[in-house]
Amino acid sequence: GSSNKSSSSKSTYKSELVNKGTLTVGLEGAFKPYSYRQNGKLVGFEVDLSRDIAKKLGLKVKFEPTKWDSLIAGVGSGKFDAALNNITVTPERQKTYRFSTPYINSQYVLVTRKGDNSIKGINDIKGKRLVEGTGSDNAAIAKKYGATVVPNGDFPTTLQMLKQKRGEATINSLGSWLVYAKDNSTAGLKYQKLDPEKVPVAKVAALLNKKSPKLQKKISQAIKDLKADGTLTKLSKKYFGADINN
């Protein structure tokens, strides 16, 4: 934390906030289990996490659900303080944005149709059609391994497309798969975890504006604290049914 109590208010993290006394968080709100709507209320792993972070910072929290592109643009143009939307840290993105300490180390899975034995591992997706969300890391990985990316928005539709043979496979986070499989039929589909040697585990963190160094430090500290006091594990079990960081 900041040790210099006499520093002027001008240079505290609070002056970096978009709205005074409030942590404004951008997220999609249509992305289970990270953020989604249940009985009319916004819930999800990242919704709860944002609340806990805000509490640690002594701030109120405000959610701004919007589209993927708008998350990025919103952080860039100072509409939100941070975006928490299962965003992976990459060196590319670090050039223009700041990231907090990661709060998820997300493992990838490859989902294919049962009976389709042509894809045994990540190396077999070359030339295949992989259904992935626009701009997602999943899409980037698929591309890197030579697959043709078929763009699609949401996870259930993606799985539908596999069943309708409109694609051969999809890469997604282990979390998404587990949550979907919990109360939905995945008949006809199977999955395999991807080897972390080949596809490194994704570090998911909060995305912040370049102009918010103090806020970045504060949020990172809050996440560390939440990790230490077991809150993160608790949240993970609540939403993913397991501690996905282990």
Place this chain on the structure above:
Amino acid sequence: MLKLTSLNKTFSKQSALTDITTEFPENQTTVLVGPSGAGKSTLLRSLNFLERPESGQYEFNEINIDLSKPIANKTILSVRRQTEMVFQEYNLFPHLTVLKNVMEGPVQVLKQNKNKARIEALELLKKVGLGDKADSYPNQLSGGQAQRVAIARSLAMHPDYILLDEPTSALDPELELEVLKVLLQIAKEKQSMIIVTHNLEFARQVADKVIFIEKGCILYDGEVEPFFNSENKRIKDFVSAMTFSSIA
């Protein structure tokens, strides 16, 4: 020969023509007169099936139609090919040149050879005094010129009858004169015509027969001079309104 027996036509509930029985002699000009709303246009349009009378008998050359029964489309087309309408508002086809306006019927409907149709169209345009306007569009014409094109267009179909509904009422006196001269010429050539007009002087000169209609009924049907000299109060009033001699 065109002959009507007991023809009736109503619009919704209003009767427009009641028990019309008359004939339109071949190679002659019949003039239809009557006050506004009398049913002159309705009668003329019925002859061409632009209106559909509910009952009566329609005889035209070898065709004999019972108007109270459905009429075959073929019959209607055949009647229309042999009768041509000339409208008060000309109704030239604005997107076609004057020449194409005249050729359209012969080429598209009568399936005439295009070159033949063009040659005849040019002749007809010369006849109505518009040999030099073949490539103009209708909106480049004066009203009198437009109406003469409409007459040429109807002549090009070699119809048995030409039906003219107030062909000059949209025109100034001097432009009217151009058109009336052409019509007098055609009448002289024994073309069968039926003309609705308010022009007394012209009616007198062109008519072989006069029909006077009021409120959908025929009040006079016969020769020309007896009509204009009639002692009948209604006819006399009407004729004098046509001559403006009783304004004050």
Place this chain on the structure above:
Amino acid sequence: MLKLTSLNKTFSKQSALTDITTEFPENQTTVLVGPSGAGKSTLLRSLNFLERPESGQYEFNEINIDLSKPIANKTILSVRRQTEMVFQEYNLFPHLTVLKNVMEGPVQVLKQNKNKARIEALELLKKVGLGDKADSYPNQLSGGQAQRVAIARSLAMHPDYILLDEPTSALDPELELEVLKVLLQIAKEKQSMIIVTHNLEFARQVADKVIFIEKGCILYDGEVEPFFNSENKRIKDFVSAMTFSSIA
């Protein structure tokens, strides 16, 4: 008194009125005649500034305007309030009832009290024989009725001059008669009027003065009978076309 001196008006390159010098006496009816395209409408519309002449002098009561200079908007509005136009196509306001058509000017422009305006409007409608049509919409009227409403509308403004451009040329003879009777009545009441007409008989009866225009120039400007009996070849030809006596 309305007076023009050396008025000129061209459309793009074409000259429509050339060096027009004349006057329109008060409490009299001036009739404007001439062939189609002569410039009659242009002259009438210039008097109301619906057309803008390029040069000349325009004198109207105390107002004196040099047409070659910009004219203040206020001046134009003031002239228009004192002169009323009656058009060939009536130009009634289709979305207003007959009564509202007549009241519109007095209420909106002259800022008259609504009740007073309504009472006068009803009187005027009675005068033109349409007391029972006050609540009709224009499209429920015959042409003759519509034109009489237009006349009532112009009278409601108590104009110094009423300008009428072929007020009956869209009408059948019998409907024309209705309108001409009203106009003769108004002329008798010494309303100043300027009328463009092709109706010879009417012109003869209503006119205090005749102006004959051709190709934008005044060829005759004077009394009535001398005009109709003129020996001038051009005038004689024109007058006889107006009477249809020379068709064949």
Place this chain on the structure above:
Amino acid sequence: MWQIITNSFPQLLAAGLKYTIPLTLISFVLGLILALITALVRLSNQKGFFYIVKAIFRFYVWLFRSTPLLVQLFIVFFGLPYLKIKGIFPDGIKLEPMTAGIITFSLNTGAYCSETIRASILSIPEGQWEAAYSIGMTRAQALRRIILPQALRVSLPPLSNSFIGLVKDTSLAASITIVEMFEVSQQIAAENYQPLIMYSLVALIYAIFCTVLSWLQGYLEKVTSRYISANGGGNV
């Protein structure tokens, strides 16, 4: 499935009433005013300096008709904060989502409808202007009392086309953080994993809104056309 519908219907309706309808109504009214102004400016025949004003309005119409609405929303909401003008907007122009939405939708509607209104004014016969001028009306009086009431009748069908289009276009507001009806349907779909049902349901609600608007259009057409009675012969 029935349960999904009864569960989500109230949420969808609430979002519709809270965002979709106000956004549509306010933007349409403002857009219409803007469209009228634009149409009048472009129709005016004033010369000189006014030519520049006309050029600006022409550019505005071109710009908003030829770029995607989504991009317009994006730039107004996320782009304007970058527009820092010393003295006036030192921190850039930051708009609330609803404000940005209403501004963009109004500008977009204004551009399209101005063309409709322009055409409808041009369709009124010159004689109506002349008759109005003849009884001494100013241009403003003639417009207000004579021309616009008639132009309204002509422009009603295309304007309500635009209105119905706007209802559905408001779904784009989700990209500037407005949680309107369509966005809610997607958020719910994320929970129940039934996007097809949710989409059909939200389409149904749009259809209801649009059908009500069509009725309104029919009613207004009747009212504004009451002077064109069936029995009339068209003598005007």
Place this chain on the structure above:
Amino acid sequence: MWQIITNSFPQLLAAGLKYTIPLTLISFVLGLILALITALVRLSNQKGFFYIVKAIFRFYVWLFRSTPLLVQLFIVFFGLPYLKIKGIFPDGIKLEPMTAGIITFSLNTGAYCSETIRASILSIPEGQWEAAYSIGMTRAQALRRIILPQALRVSLPPLSNSFIGLVKDTSLAASITIVEMFEVSQQIAAENYQPLIMYSLVALIYAIFCTVLSWLQGYLEKVTSRYISANGGGNV
């Protein structure tokens, strides 16, 4: 920034040429044909059994005008595979993305344009039909030779409005996995995290397409109006 533009411009243009333009052109042509058929059916005054046909077309127009295009795309692409009809489609109707896109855009365009065409046919004076009938033309001949050529002129501005709208609406095709221009811009934005620049860039390309279309519209308007010359007095 300059580098971002030069890097992504070719990709955007390629996507535009490969998907946006073909999708727009094919759908518009098919939609126009459908619109014409719909307009003619709805205008016909045939009675009896034909009444049902008319009702079906009326329903079609209502359906496609009052639901969001995105939902239409979604249902045709993802919904039809569930529509299993024994004997005919035992496995449901599974369409290729481009096929589904073209079908949906055509149906949507057809619904909107049918209203335009219907209005334009109605705007041709009755006298033109009568003159055509008078020289003995059949209804089909009158339509083809006399009415439609004139109606075309009237309907060009609203039709090209729809065309320009369609260009931008094709961006929705991304939701059924077509990688059209807008989708490409989003994909690039996901990499470089510069959505504002990418959006502006893609808006520019749309604006170019639309401007070209406006020119085309202007040209066609001139050609189809060549018979309405400036010097004419309107005596038709």
